[in-house]
Amino acid sequence: MSRNMQNTAGWIKPAGKGWIFYLGPGHRVKDFESPACAQLVLNAMIFKP
Numbered sequence: 001m002s003r004n005m006q007n008t009a010g011w012i013k014p015a016g017k018g019w020i021f022y023l024g025p026g027h028r029v030k031d032f033e034s035p036a037c038a039q040l041v042l043n044a045m046i047f048k049p
Contacts, residue, residue, distance in 0.1 A: 010040065012047075019047060 010023040021044040025037045 012044075019049070021047070 009025060010021065012019055012021050014020075023037075023040055023044065025031050025034070025040070031037065
């Protein structure tokens with residue numbers, strides 16, 4: 001059985017005058033209830049290069 005998997009749970013790249021963040025914490029509700037997941041989103045929102 002073959003699986004497509006990426007080697008990171010997220011990435012960041014510059015775009016114009018801002019930044020693009022991608023976070024892929026999972027697919028289940030439980031994945032998004034994690035305090036660590038919430039912290040990743042908050043960190044992305046307050047990011048300053």
